[in-house]
Amino acid sequence: MNTPSSPLASARGLVKDFGRHRAVDGIDFDILRGTCFGFLGPNGAGKTTTLKMLLGLAPKSGGELSVYDLPVPERAREVRARTGLVPQADNLDPDFSVAENLRTYATYFGMKPDDVGDRVERLLAFAALTDRSEAKTDTLSGGMKRRLTIARALINEPEMVVLDEPTTGLDPQARHIIWSRLNELREQGTTLILTTHYMEEVERLCDELVIMDHGRILDQGAPKALVQRHVEPEVIELRGERAGVFADDAQGLGCRVEQMGSSLYCYSHEPGEFLGRLQSATGLTFMHRPTGLEDVFLKLTGRELRD
Amino acid sequence: MNHWRFPTVRSGAFAVWRRNIMVWRKLIGPAVVMNFGEPTLYLLGLGFGLGHFVGEMSGMPYLAFLASGIIASSAMTTATFEGMYSVYTRMDPQRTYEALMATPLEVDDILAGEMLWCGTKSLFSGIAILLVATLLGVVPGWQALWVLPVVFLIGLCFAGMAMIMSAIASNYDFFNYYFVLAISPMFILCGVFYPIDSLPDVAQGFVQLLPLTHAVALTRPLVAGGELTQPLLHLGVLAAYGAVGFYISVALVRKRLLV
Incomplete structure (x- = not known):
């Protein structure tokens, strides 16, 4: 187990090459348990690639990476078992209803569909989707789909949730609901890692952030400290x-x-x-x-x- | 990461299989019509129509000859459709694999689950054809039930190859190549409609390399009655095609998705 002071996720000299293009260029970071950590950067900065490497979904090209003190990608399976992922584009299962999406996803973590009834109910309430539980996912609004995707990422009661641009493309009301749910999670002690290019999102949610561009970290710190340091x-x-x-x-x-x-x-x-x-x-x-x-x-x- | 390392399959494969059967249950109406409708049409149309002129083939009524071959080719096409169009849909446009891979499941488990599901669908089609053939009175006895595990294996065999096609496809049209160059020739040449010994010698040697020939060599005696010749060879060829297909498809899908 990690002690509270040791980082939950840690990278040293992390590199990712796509052919001759270097998408992530030797970055270092430490993410502490129970915090919300943001990767802020313009499109193409290397944020999504970094998240994918954290979960072993993209093999790294160089450097050291560990999550829960486990080396990644070698033990990425164990990392994913304890982590939730909210991808940039919704990939809910269109063949299933809202509740079936959650029940089916639980089976991918080795849970039995009959054993997760309570958990599914709880997550539906958390996502404010209880009255839509039998609806097909393609009838949901963008905000509802996002909330369901977040609920789905919580089905394995993860220690850490990784969110790739969680509110991109949502209207202001939908974004505020997502933010309040994410704050709730953080208050419960779940570590959050998110990428975004919305400043407001970072200011509202993140304890610590890195600003990335062209695959490099330009600076890192608490939002207020960065403002004081640079402008x-x-x-x-x-x-x-x-x-x-x-x-x-x-x-x-x-x-x-x-x-x-x-x-x-x-x-x-x-x-x-x-x-x-x-x-x-x-x-x-x-x-x-x-x-x-x-x-x-x-x-x-x-x-x-x-x- | 070495994409060509040997696959490891875990119990997670059953979760993928379960997902697919849950979806299938929702669409059971069209699925059953497809399973029963098509073979019935073939058996009635060709079996009676053509059978009227052909009479007997290889010492059995043409309807029995046809039914015992169609059960193999139908397992082939069922697994091929599922392993190409459906697997590709879940892998690419529908992004289901992306969601699956955020869990402890690996590409290995996902494709093993898909392959089991392809075999299961072939089994469903085999059961339907066996029922129809029995009702038409061309199945001599209970020993015909042994064809069902064979049909499942035929499904696995063709699923492996279909998944390779999915792994290298960039759109649905790509699958036309495989249908025209592999599936249709096997359907015509491998003994479903006439015995392969009526082919020219060169062609006879060639079709021995094709898996459907070995599939038909098993299903015909099992369904229509008769002696199995070299069953281990035929089973071995089907299993080998399936295993190699699985291995290559796992490596190619890893290469495609883990970037």
Whole structure:
């Protein structure tokens, strides 16, 4: 057994090559038991590949990887027996009803379908799907499918749940329900690992995160610590055609200025004077807010468009 | 990871088999119509129609000759359809394997379960044909029940090869090659409709390499009565095709999915 202080999952110099393309380029991380750990990065950063390697679903090309102190992929079967996976795209069984999906999935873990009745009931309640238990999965909404996929990942009472972009493509209401369920899980002591490109998701859920790009970890830490480390506490965002006119002004008053599209971002420790000047300007839209992970993310990964 | 390491099959294979039979139970109506309808059509249409002109073949009524061959070819096509279209659907567009592989199941267990299921479906088709043939009065005795385990083995044999096709397919159309180049020739050449000794010598040697020839060599005497010749050879060929097919398909599916 792990002691509480030893990491639940740990990687050293982890590498994944696809032919000549290096998707994961020597990353290190330690994920502590009972925490929520996030992999944040743009598309193609290597997040999903890293998760697949954790479960032995993609063989690593180099480095060391262990989960529950078991080497992966050599003992990935045992790791998967104690872990839940919520994949990026739903892969519920379309031939079965909601409840049958859960009962059948239990058999893949060696459980008998007749022994899991209580557990299935509990998970249906957790996923708020009790009244849809006999429905076919293709009649469910996107949010319901996600909740069922999460419930399915809990059928083996896992110590750790791995979620690959759990709320991508969901409407705001559906996302909030997912977040509240994931928080519930974390409060019960389940370790969560998730990938996302939503800052809000990380800020709401994660104790610790890594920011990845081009297969590398750019930095890691608690969300607040990363914000403090990389960006000024406040930002003024200017929009519109005339925004560019204020770039020199902002710099003169000690702001760090970045341009993205037609918006101008002015980062500052003391924005008071610049704000005063903007208030007297006409025909300008601007927003003053505390900085967050998004600013860190854009600073570290750059502002160019990704595919 | 070495994709060509030897497969290890665990009890998880039965969970995969169970999943498939649960789905089959939901679609039992069309499945049963298919199982009974097709062979009945063949036996009535060809058996009586063609049989009227043929009379006897290899010393038995043509209907008996046909029924005892169709039971083998039907096991072949049943397992082949399941091992190609259904396995491919679960592996690729439906992403069922992706869900299965997030559990302790490995590719080895999944394909072993699929293969058992293909054999089971062949068995269902064999039972249907045996019933129809019995009702038509061409099954001489209870010894014919021995054909059922043989039909299951025929299903495993052809499942292995079909799963190789699924492992290398990139779409459904690809399966046409295998049907035209392998399944249809066997259906025509391997003794289902006429004895293989009426083929030219070269062709006779060639069809000895094909598994359906050995399948028919077992099912004909078992169903229609008569002496089994070299049963171990025939069983061995079927088992070998199945085992090699399983091994290659496991390696290729590992290569396809574990990337």
